Amino acid sequence: xxxxxxxxxxxxxxxxxxxxDVYASTLAGIGKDEDDHEERTPGEIYFNYGPSxxxxxxxxNFSILTPGEAIRDVIINSGFKRRNIRITGDxxxxxxLKVERINGFHSASHSIAYALAVEDALNVDNSDLNDARIVxxxxxxxxxxxxxxxxxxxxxGFAVPEKQLLLLREEVARIISTAFGHRYYFSVNGINSxxxxxxRITLNSVEKQFRSLYDGLLSSxxxxxxxxxxxxxxxxxxxxxxxxxxxxxxxxxxxxxxxNYGKYSTVMESSGDTFSRFLVRAEEILESINIIxxxxxxxxxxxxxxxxxxxxxGTARIxxxxxxxxxxxxxxxxxxxxxxMSSPSYLxxxxxxxxxxxxxxFTDFFFVWESFGIWISELEVRFQ
Amino acid sequence: xxxxxxxxxxxxxxxxxxxxxxxxxxRIKTEKxxxxxxxxxxxxxxxxxxxxxxxxxxxxxxxxxxCIFCRQCDLNPTGKQDTYSIDQKIPGIxxxxxxLYPVDSGTCGACNVEFTTLFSPQYDSSxxxxxxxxxxxxxxxxxxxxxxxxxxxxxxxxAYDAMPEPKIVIGLGACALSGGIIGRSAMEKYDIRxxxxxxxxxxxxxxxxEARGKK
Numbered sequence: 001x002x003x004x005x006x007x008x009x010x011x012x013x014x015x016x017x018x019x020x021d022v023y024a025s026t027l028a029g030i031g032k033d034e035d036d037h038e039e040r041t042p043g044e045i046y047f048n049y050g051p052s053x054x055x056x057x058x059x060x061n062f063s064i065l066t067p068g069e070a071i072r073d074v075i076i077n078s079g080f081k082r083r084n085i086r087i088t089g090d091x092x093x094x095x096x097l098k099v100e101r102i103n104g105f106h107s108a109s110h111s112i113a114y115a116l117a118v119e120d121a122l123n124v125d126n127s128d129l130n131d132a133r134i135v136x137x138x139x140x141x142x143x144x145x146x147x148x149x150x151x152x153x154x155x156x157g158f159a160v161p162e163k164q165l166l167l168l169r170e171e172v173a174r175i176i177s178t179a180f181g182h183r184y185y186f187s188v189n190g191i192n193s194x195x196x197x198x199x200r201i202t203l204n205s206v207e208k209q210f211r212s213l214y215d216g217l218l219s220s221x222x223x224x225x226x227x228x229x230x231x232x233x234x235x236x237x238x239x240x241x242x243x244x245x246x247x248x249x250x251x252x253x254x255x256x257x258x259x260n261y262g263k264y265s266t267v268m269e270s271s272g273d274t275f276s277r278f279l280v281r282a283e284e285i286l287e288s289i290n291i292i293x294x295x296x297x298x299x300x301x302x303x304x305x306x307x308x309x310x311x312x313x314g315t316a317r318i319x320x321x322x323x324x325x326x327x328x329x330x331x332x333x334x335x336x337x338x339x340x341m342s343s344p345s346y347l348x349x350x351x352x353x354x355x356x357x358x359x360x361x362f363t364d365f366f367f368v369w370e371s372f373g374i375w376i377s378e379l380e381v382r383f384q
Numbered sequence: 385x386x387x388x389x390x391x392x393x394x395x396x397x398x399x400x401x402x403x404x405x406x407x408x409x410x411r412i413k414t415e416k417x418x419x420x421x422x423x424x425x426x427x428x429x430x431x432x433x434x435x436x437x438x439x440x441x442x443x444x445x446x447x448x449x450x451c452i453f454c455r456q457c458d459l460n461p462t463g464k465q466d467t468y469s470i471d472q473k474i475p476g477i478x479x480x481x482x483x484l485y486p487v488d489s490g491t492c493g494a495c496n497v498e499f500t501t502l503f504s505p506q507y508d509s510s511x512x513x514x515x516x517x518x519x520x521x522x523x524x525x526x527x528x529x530x531x532x533x534x535x536x537x538x539x540x541x542x543a544y545d546a547m548p549e550p551k552i553v554i555g556l557g558a559c560a561l562s563g564g565i566i567g568r569s570a571m572e573k574y575d576i577r578x579x580x581x582x583x584x585x586x587x588x589x590x591x592x593x594e595a596r597g598k599k
Binding site: 058079158160164166 | 400401403404406407410413420422423424437452453454455456487488489490491492493494495496497498500501503504505506507516517518519530531533534535536539543559564565566567581582584
């Protein structure tokens with residue numbers, strides 16, 4: 001393991017796998033959770049929402065503690081759609097097919113993080129693919145951030161920008177499909193290999209359209225009023241755009257050795273509210289376009305189907321669109337014996353709750369929820 | 385990093401966008417369903433003796449319900465966006481309006497995103513009189529996505545029971561139909577089976593339009 005070791009906590013907290021608490025460079029035993037849910041007082045009710053309801057893209061249940069309008073606390077049950085995925089004893093390439101489907105919308109991030117962990121375990125030199133993998137992840141980030149901002153517009157009943165962002169999301173999906181043969185990067189990434197025609201990635205139109213929409217949203221006072229000073233959270237145990245929106249310079253592009261971004265500047269905000277998360281997501285779309293254009297890759301990569309038979313342990317941590325994504329793998333003669341994955345949705349879900357109970361009312365719910373970009377699919381996976 | 389542009393907000397002079405005019409100026413973006421084609425997923429042709437991990441190839445025969453379109457076998461993609469089969473036609477009563485209620489049994493999220501893409505300007509499902517319901521009480525068709533999960537089994541059954549008659553069930557994607565590479569199918573029987581991992585928006589709309597029949 002080049003970048004991680006087992007031991008005490010060191011550096012910032014990144015997330016949790018089934019067995020470990022993950023820090024910047026160590027894997028520690030799971031610490032004790034403090035249950036600090038608010039007590040129900042006379043006159044208050046638990047209002048149930050989900051697990052299957054209009055407005056929820058994935059299955060998740062919220063029990064909202066309320067005296068009527070204010071949200072005092074929320075109990076989140078995300079376990080309804082928990083998937084048990086069998087990986088023990090499977091080949092490295094068969095497990096890749098499953099890893100891609102942990103979070104289909106962030107499949108490039110998951111498949112690349114898994115590939116990097118396997119390459120770390122087997123001491124495979126992957127430096128040739130560094131730039132191509134960064135381009136893939138940044139393109140995925142553009143689509144994901146567009147989707148989050150679309151969700152905010154939908155919550156505000158802002159139908160025109162919502163539909164225009166939906167149109168833009170689909171245009172990015174088509175760029176991904178044209179370059180990589182699949183709208184969700186399935187079967188694109190392998191161990192020390194990528195399959196794609198990077199010369200097909202052109203983002204001029206996307207940038208122009210997004211800048212116009214972004215400027216429009218920034219001048220829409222009704223929209224800004226809805227997202228300013230709601231869902232405020234500023235907690236050092238945070239990740240991704242939500243952390244950067246609260247002035248924590250947490251970014252695996254800066255402090256992880258798994259991918260080398262070279263000189264890179266992080267987008268930061270300080271208020272920690274939904275508006276700040278919106279700004280960070282929007283600015284990161286433009287930053288990701290800059291990163292992709294700076295690499296200017298025109299190469300066609302073809303996948304090699306190499307079978308690997310080595311043994312070892314490896315780790316990788318990358319910045320997925322929602323924050324730190326960590327993988328640990330244990331391999332025995334080409335067979336996966338253990339996977340530990342920590343997704344950004346773990347910390348984002350925790351902070352969503354803190355943000356929601358921080359002086360919000362029912363109508364704020366969707367703004368806060370959408371602003372974190374949480375995926376239950378990556379949160380509720382158990383490997384067997 | 386330079387100065388963020390939002391810092392100029394409130395300094396005066398900014399003009400608020402009229403979103404209605406903005407929308408009209410963008411003109412119509414809706415497309416014909418065959419305008420945008422892709423190879424994966426699409427109907428596959430040919431013969432392969434590949435040892436398929438989802439058993440989508442059995443004795444040389446291709447079973448699209450089980451296929452995750454992983455591009456490992458020798459079958460050739462045709463680009464045809466009709467990766468579906470119809471066991472039961474949609475009742476005539478729904479010819480002028482069909483409300484869909486999606487249930488996520490255990491997805492990776494890709495099917496969910498493709499389902500929402502039906503309502504994008506490019507696909508605009510409302511022109512085909514296809515809409516989304518916010519509750520199973522108002523739904524004509526249940527759209528099931530993802531593999532079987534213990535936690536969603538009862539929710540799925542309750543959603544189906546809550547729907548008024550007549551009703552149909554649509555299986556969306558390899559996980560719902562066969563379990564794909566992840567698990568087992570979410571339901572035993574579907575009226576419309578739309579294959580793909582995930583199915584394309586065009587394929588989903590083609591399936592519903594064909595199952596509903598001509599006007």
